[in-house]
Structure formats: structure tokens, C-alpha cells
Amino acid sequence: MSFKKLNPYLLEMLEGFSIEEPTPFQKSSIPIIKSGSNVYCTAPKESGKTTTLILTTLQKLKCEAVGNAPRAVVVVENKEKVLELYDEFLRYTKYSSLRVYASYKELHIDIQKSEIFEGIDILITTPTTLHKLFLLNGVSTSQLKICSIDDGDFLVQKSEYTAMITVAQSIMKCQYVLYSEKLNPKLKRFEDFFMERANHVKI
Numbered sequence: 001m002s003f004k005k006l007n008p009y010l011l012e013m014l015e016g017f018s019i020e021e022p023t024p025f026q027k028s029s030i031p032i033i034k035s036g037s038n039v040y041c042t043a044p045k046e047s048g049k050t051t052t053l054i055l056t057t058l059q060k061l062k063c064e065a066v067g068n069a070p071r072a073v074v075v076v077e078n079k080e081k082v083l084e085l086y087d088e089f090l091r092y093t094k095y096s097s098l099r100v101y102a103s104y105k106e107l108h109i110d111i112q113k114s115e116i117f118e119g120i121d122i123l124i125t126t127p128t129t130l131h132k133l134f135l136l137n138g139v140s141t142s143q144l145k146i147c148s149i150d151d152g153d154f155l156v157q158k159s160e161y162t163a164m165i166t167v168a169q170s171i172m173k174c175q176y177v178l179y180s181e182k183l184n185p186k187l188k189r190f191e192d193f194f195m196e197r198a199n200h201v202k203i
Contacts, residue, residue, distance in 0.1 A: 003055075005034075009063040010055055013092050023048035029201040030056060033177055038198040040187070041179045047203055049179045050085070053148050054092050056177070060146045061121055065097040068119035069140040073147045075127055075164065077154040079104040082124050085150060089122060098122060105129050113138035127155070127163035134170050144174040152180040155187060168194035 003014055003022055014020075022030065025047040033039050033056040043049055057072045074089075076082055086102040093100055103112050103125035109132060116123070116139050123130075123139065133139040147168075155161050168176075168190075176195055180187060183200070191198055 006030075006055060007059055007063050009096060010058060010092070013095075017091075019051075025049065025201070025203040026052050026055075028203065032199050032201055033175075034059060036175055038176045038195045039178070040183055040195065040198050040200045041177060042181065042183045042200065043179075043203040044181055050088065050150060053150055053177070053179060054089055057122060057146060057148060058092060058096075058098070060175075061098065063093075063096050063098065065099055065119075065121050067143055068117070069143040070101075070116070070120050070123040071143050071145045072122045073130065073141075073144060074122065074124045075130065075147065075149045075152075076124065077151065077160075078126060079106055081150070082126065085124050089124065093122075100124065103129050103133070105132075109133070109136060109138065127160045127167060130167050131163040134167060141171045141174070144171055146175045146177065147171065149176070149178045149180075152178045152187060153182065153184065156184050161186065165190075165193050 003011060025043045029041050029052055041049060061071050074085060076085055082102050082104045086100060089100045099120045100122045101116060101120040103123060113136060155164055178187065
């Protein structure tokens, strides 16, 4: 598989970044993620996991803004990771209408609520912050299509693990994709909660 089956906008962006061929991980994972199933993606660092996450998220949203409620949520470990991924998403979305929002606990929750309410497409946040937003009716999941977890190894921590399960119970239906370096048995247990019938891509 090459990148040819992606949205033309994404192909243009990849060409601009001089990315011509997918990595072995991307060859295996992108078609399965595009199929809409839940997926565990396990691969070492520098395999192209984050780029895969961005490409498949933007592909799912057809590279255009729609409505006000987020249609994609990306869960990461902390503020630093939120801001890193936010900057990376902006590289890919700057010529599109997509609205990306960075959410983390250090940013006052009322500010987050009001800014999210104005309309976003992609929400990048942490499990505990997302949980707090849910409790305060600060974010709607009615339009959510995909929830991706980047470098999900951190979810073995008890508070993050519990928050993720609680959050997933508040989401009616969406696709989940979890990226990690190893498939810890604790992460595998998510199949009992929200990763039902998940495929597993391993490099």
C-alpha cells in the first residue's frame, strides 16, 4: 500500500513534507484503521505511529470542519504531549478548515468549556481533563467518530486507566485506536470496556 488512497489534501501535505512512502507500520495499520474497526497498534519508537494517528484522524474527518462538536478526540499523557501533538496537527491542518483544540488541566476549565463551545473538530487532551470536561458538560460527544490514544503505555497508571474507562462509558459509539510500544495486559483489558473486537497491528 502507498499513500494513494488517502484524501487528496493529505497527499498534497505529504508531498510538501517530502514523505513519499509509508513505513512498514503505516502500510499495515492505515488500511485497518480506515476500515473503522477498533485497533491496537503496537510498534517501537520511530515507526510512524504519530503520523499514522494524524493521517487517519484527518482522513476520518474528510479534512474539513463540520458543526461545532468535536468529531475526533486524541488522548495523551500530559500537557507537554498535548502541546507537542497540537503543533504537529497544525502542520497538517493549516491549509484546511479543521479546528484543533489543546486541552490540559493547567488551563482553567471554564476557559476550555467556552472555547470548545465555540466549535472544534479535533480535541487533544488527557484522560483526567476529558473526564472533568464530561462531568461539567463541557464537551459533547454526540458527533464523535474516532478516539485515538497516542503512546498509550501511560494508561497503566491507575488514575489514568480509571479515567479512560469512565470517559469511554460516556461515549455512545465511536472507533477507538490505541497506539503503544507494548501491549501491556492492562491495556488488553480495555477490550472488556470499549475496545470490543479490536484488531491488533504489531510491528
